[in-house]
Amino acid sequence: MNETRRGQPEVPVAHHDARGRSDTRARIQEVAVALFAEQGYEKTSLREIAERLDVTKAALYYHFKSKEDIVRSLVEDYFGQVDALITWARAQPATAATRGEILRRYVGIVAEGDEVFRMLHQNQAAVTSLAAAKNRGELFRERMSSLIGLLTGPAAPLEERLRAAMALGGVSVGWMFFADQVPDRAELCAAVLSIATDIAEGGTLRV
Amino acid sequence: MNETRRGQPEVPVAHHDARGRSDTRARIQEVAVALFAEQGYEKTSLREIAERLDVTKAALYYHFKSKEDIVRSLVEDYFGQVDALITWARAQPATAATRGEILRRYVGIVAEGDEVFRMLHQNQAAVTSLAAAKNRGELFRERMSSLIGLLTGPAAPLEERLRAAMALGGVSVGWMFFADQVPDRAELCAAVLSIATDIAEGGTLRV
DNA sequence: GTCTATAGACGGATAGAC
DNA sequence: GTCTATCCGTCTATAGAC
Numbered sequence: 183m184n185e186t187r188r189g190q191p192e193v194p195v196a197h198h199d200a201r202g203r204s205d206t207r208a209r210i211q212e213v214a215v216a217l218f219a220e221q222g223y224e225k226t227s228l229r230e231i232a233e234r235l236d237v238t239k240a241a242l243y244y245h246f247k248s249k250e251d252i253v254r255s256l257v258e259d260y261f262g263q264v265d266a267l268i269t270w271a272r273a274q275p276a277t278a279a280t281r282g283e284i285l286r287r288y289v290g291i292v293a294e295g296d297e298v299f300r301m302l303h304q305n306q307a308a309v310t311s312l313a314a315a316k317n318r319g320e321l322f323r324e325r326m327s328s329l330i331g332l333l334t335g336p337a338a339p340l341e342e343r344l345r346a347a348m349a350l351g352g353v354s355v356g357w358m359f360f361a362d363q364v365p366d367r368a369e370l371c372a373a374v375l376s377i378a379t380d381i382a383e384g385g386t387l388r389v
Numbered sequence: 390m391n392e393t394r395r396g397q398p399e400v401p402v403a404h405h406d407a408r409g410r411s412d413t414r415a416r417i418q419e420v421a422v423a424l425f426a427e428q429g430y431e432k433t434s435l436r437e438i439a440e441r442l443d444v445t446k447a448a449l450y451y452h453f454k455s456k457e458d459i460v461r462s463l464v465e466d467y468f469g470q471v472d473a474l475i476t477w478a479r480a481q482p483a484t485a486a487t488r489g490e491i492l493r494r495y496v497g498i499v500a501e502g503d504e505v506f507r508m509l510h511q512n513q514a515a516v517t518s519l520a521a522a523k524n525r526g527e528l529f530r531e532r533m534s535s536l537i538g539l540l541t542g543p544a545a546p547l548e549e550r551l552r553a554a555m556a557l558g559g560v561s562v563g564w565m566f567f568a569d570q571v572p573d574r575a576e577l578c579a580a581v582l583s584i585a586t587d588i589a590e591g592g593t594l595r596v
Numbered sequence: 597g598t599c600t601a602t603a604g605a606c607g608g609a610t611a612g613a614c
Numbered sequence: 615g616t617c618t619a620t621c622c623g624t625c626t627a628t629a630g631a632c
Binding site: 218219220221222223224225303304305306307308310311323326340341343344345347348349350351352353354355356359360364369370373374376377378380381384 | 427
């Protein structure tokens with residue numbers, strides 16, 4: 183149960199460098215994402231995170247002011263990228279090329295955010311009710327709504343909006359399901375994008 | 390959010406029928422699903438469920454042997470239907486008609502299961518780690534894998550399996566996002582199915 | 597920056613009366 | 615079937631030494 187080093191290939195090895203300086207903060211985030219995604223946010227205690235890092239709970243509080251603060255540092259980064267995408271897209275002409283580019287960037291965000299993205303979707307309820315306090319509105323739904331609007335226009339018919347929603351949803355599920363099963367992420371990325379574009383454009387555009 | 394007791398987010402009224410018989414068990418399930426979906430499984434305490442029902446925690450333990458048992462009673466029903474679908478599908482010829490029917494039934498299960506389905510997806514991490522004890526393997530991933538296999542054949546190329554996965558994912562997201570926004574559920578159901586079939590068949594079949 | 601120790605709160609669960 | 619009362623565990627978070 184306590185395999186501090188092993189498993190995911192990218193977990194760093196050293197706790198300290200030669201002078202005793204530590205990158206503990208970043209390592210806390212790494213371990214936290216992994217545990218939150220695996221067991222859930224609430225079920226993961228600070229004690230458990232601390233144990234994996236071979237530090238004590240109190241040390242965590244030096245780097246983060248609360249458990250919620252750890253998750254916030256993770257989530258902000260991801261949603262920040264989505265918000266940036268939305269802002270960018272609103273300044274573009276509503277062309278098919280723009281819609282294609284929105285999907286392309288969205289797939290990029292998902293692919294890059296990977297672990298945080300998975301953690302987020304595994305803990306939607308917990309994360310949403312955390313953020314609800316400061317970040318008003320529904321974290322996921324609001325962004326989803328914006329993206330659908332940008333992919334279809336403000337008052338598109340149901341079928342069209344549905345295609346956009348299913349394209350977005352397909353990206354999430356498709357990526358998360360296959361990300362750790364295929365060797366070539368770039369290939370997966372391209373395939374997901376191609377199908378998502380296909381879905382959104384409703385067969386008028388074939389790649 | 391709460392359509393069982395329509396109206397505001399308020400407390401149900403009747404505790405007993407005329408003869409003192411109570412449907413407490415069913416009402417516990419209703420309240421639990423709603424709260425779990427809204428705030429998350431772990432964040433919802435038995436005290437809170439009991440309060441909404443105007444009973445005490447101890448009363449809950451008469452009907453369910455544990456908190457986990459409440460969620461299990463909910464989840465079993467849903468996954469039972471999915472498993473039945475998989476069993477049925479395995480006994481069918483691997484034709485396009487069968488694949489279409491798999492999707493049709495899957496959409497039906499999602500549409501009917503609605504609230505439980507939403508609760509499940511809002512608490513994937515929590516629910517998975519609960520069931521892990523008795524129901525070995527990944528609750529979601531394993532079923533997903535089976536369905537993808539049935540929709541594509543055992544050793545289909547990545548793109549084809551990806552289409553299947555994204556069709557399934559699209560159904561979940563599409564339904565959950567629009568279910569409480571459109572007046573006509575049957576219409577939504579048909580539209581989702583149509584698009585999902587479109588996705589899975591990869592443009593060879595147009596509805 | 598990290599530790600030990602502990603406060604303070606809350607949760608799940610049980611016993612036994614009615 | 616439901617209640618009151620209570621036990622025990624675990625958790626977040628803080629105080630203060632080093």
